[in-house]
Amino acid sequence: NDGVTTSQKLLARRKRVLGAGYRLFYQEPLHVVRAEGVWLYDEQDRPYLDVYNNVASVGHCHPAVVAAIAEQSARLNTHTRYLNDAIVDFAEDFLQEFPAELGNITLTCSGSEANDLALRIARFATGGSGVLVTRWAYHGVTAAVAEVSPALGDGAIRGPSTVLIDAPDSYRRGISLAESVAGALRDMRQRGIKPAALLADTIFSSDGIFCAPPGELRQAAELVRQAGGLLIADEVQAGFGRTGNDMWGFTRHGVTPDMVTVGKPMGNGHPVAGLVGRPALFDVFGSSQRYFNTFGGNPVSARAAHAVLKIIREEKLAQNAARVGDYLAAGLRRLAARYTAIGDIRAYGLFIGVELVLDRQTREPASELAFQVVNLLRGRRILTSTTGPRANILKIRPPLVFQTEHADLLLEQLDRVLAQCHA
Numbered sequence: 001n002d003g004v005t006t007s008q009k010l011l012a013r014r015k016r017v018l019g020a021g022y023r024l025f026y027q028e029p030l031h032v033v034r035a036e037g038v039w040l041y042d043e044q045d046r047p048y049l050d051v052y053n054n055v056a057s058v059g060h061c062h063p064a065v066v067a068a069i070a071e072q073s074a075r076l077n078t079h080t081r082y083l084n085d086a087i088v089d090f091a092e093d094f095l096q097e098f099p100a101e102l103g104n105i106t107l108t109c110s111g112s113e114a115n116d117l118a119l120r121i122a123r124f125a126t127g128g129s130g131v132l133v134t135r136w137a138y139h140g141v142t143a144a145v146a147e148v149s150p151a152l153g154d155g156a157i158r159g160p161s162t163v164l165i166d167a168p169d170s171y172r173r174g175i176s177l178a179e180s181v182a183g184a185l186r187d188m189r190q191r192g193i194k195p196a197a198l199l200a201d202t203i204f205s206s207d208g209i210f211c212a213p214p215g216e217l218r219q220a221a222e223l224v225r226q227a228g229g230l231l232i233a234d235e236v237q238a239g240f241g242r243t244g245n246d247m248w249g250f251t252r253h254g255v256t257p258d259m260v261t262v263g264k265p266m267g268n269g270h271p272v273a274g275l276v277g278r279p280a281l282f283d284v285f286g287s288s289q290r291y292f293n294t295f296g297g298n299p300v301s302a303r304a305a306h307a308v309l310k311i312i313r314e315e316k317l318a319q320n321a322a323r324v325g326d327y328l329a330a331g332l333r334r335l336a337a338r339y340t341a342i343g344d345i346r347a348y349g350l351f352i353g354v355e356l357v358l359d360r361q362t363r364e365p366a367s368e369l370a371f372q373v374v375n376l377l378r379g380r381r382i383l384t385s386t387t388g389p390r391a392n393i394l395k396i397r398p399p400l401v402f403q404t405e406h407a408d409l410l411l412e413q414l415d416r417v418l419a420q421c422h423a
């Protein structure tokens, strides 16, 4: 059939020019041509339910974001060395979403750049070099940030200043975050490494989706601050209402970070990200160091991000994430009562991990099963993926406009797939 041959030709052309570094989802790659709301459409215009994309957080191709980008593109697009309203309008409004102490923002084009800048500022302001990250953390692609992203794999370079701590794993729980940080700080003292920061994804997404018990991250941050370091909250995944009710994951932990990095859903697909922090930090850094990012904070990006912010507020998407997320989690728990392969469900708004295991006693990860489930769901036009060091955790993270009817569709298809796998 025509669709298949078109996709196969595209696949061959793609391999030829993009090389081996580019990966595709699914055993049978999906060729998408358009999208709307929670739906992606393939080359034959068949709809697929998007249960995975947190970038198109206010819904794919939201008309207000599309209009903001189109209007500003037609008027002016330039860098931040001219006075222009767009970035100031956005920054003033956006900073309202943060604790008052966090009064400055620098805009970048990616979460990686935001984390990279956060590390530079932290090292500059503290005089330390050590960065504490969780064992399977992911913070981005620049050389500096890749060093603090063990999830990139064994081949990734990890300098002496990267110090690993345990994620707050509530399923196979070992020690608390604070205990792990205390141990790491002792070790660093012995090795003569002064801490610059604890860099934490507030939902510990790549580690397997965990939320430490209230207060643990705060305690950990206190220890790091006593040792002269800072807390950087990576909200690239957890932010913008994703985890329900609150705009930011750090709120749930009851802690105010020194710096916060944001990205992914910030422009609903337009590349805009940023670093928010205490003005004193930006002052120290900015007084002697230069930071100019050619595209970061351009008026089109600022308008896109502003449109997204307004939609999240107007459509009450953080509340929707809590409501629909709870509904979906309840349905998943009903499935867990029937399928022993579901070992654990960790649900925070519309950020849900469904951990698949071979045996509920031993809790041995069922990586192969998770792979099968993801691919069988794709065959049923439900798009999701996995996370965690063993890729055995279904990662359910749909656009925030997800409704209960979409949750029902996911639950129905997941039920069939688990039955098919004798899970």
Ligand code: PMP
Pocket: 109, 110, 111, 112, 113, 115, 138, 139, 140, 141, 201, 205, 234, 235, 236, 237, 263, 264, 273
């Ligand atoms: N931090 C976290 C927690 C992320 O998930 C990602 C992207 N997956 C990044 C940082 C890097 O963001 P970007 O891909 O925009 O550079």
